[in-house]
Amino acid sequence: MFAAKLGEGSDAVHQASMRLFGILQTLPGESTLLFTATLQGIAAMVSSRRITADQGDALVGAAITRLVPDPA
Numbered sequence: 658m659f660a661a662k663l664g665e666g667s668d669a670v671h672q673a674s675m676r677l678f679g680i681l682q683t684l685p686g687e688s689t690l691l692f693t694a695t696l697q698g699i700a701a702m703v704s705s706r707r708i709t710a711d712q713g714d715a716l717v718g719a720a721i722t723r724l725v726p727d728p729a
């Protein structure tokens with residue numbers, strides 16, 4: 658589902674992935690699978706150039722807003 662690369666990595670990418678997996682651990686039940694599938698679909702649409710990177714960013718923000726519970 659997610660690609661992995663061995664060798665020198667970007668610190669920014671590492672930090673982003675750590676934040677993502679931190680979010681995933683807070684989601685109840687099947688919400689983790691739904692959120693992960695949503696992100697994978699957005700990534701596939703961006704990588705196939707069906708949507709722009711900016712549109713993908715907006716969709717990720719919308720997915721977070723709708724699928725990740727507010728901790729407050």
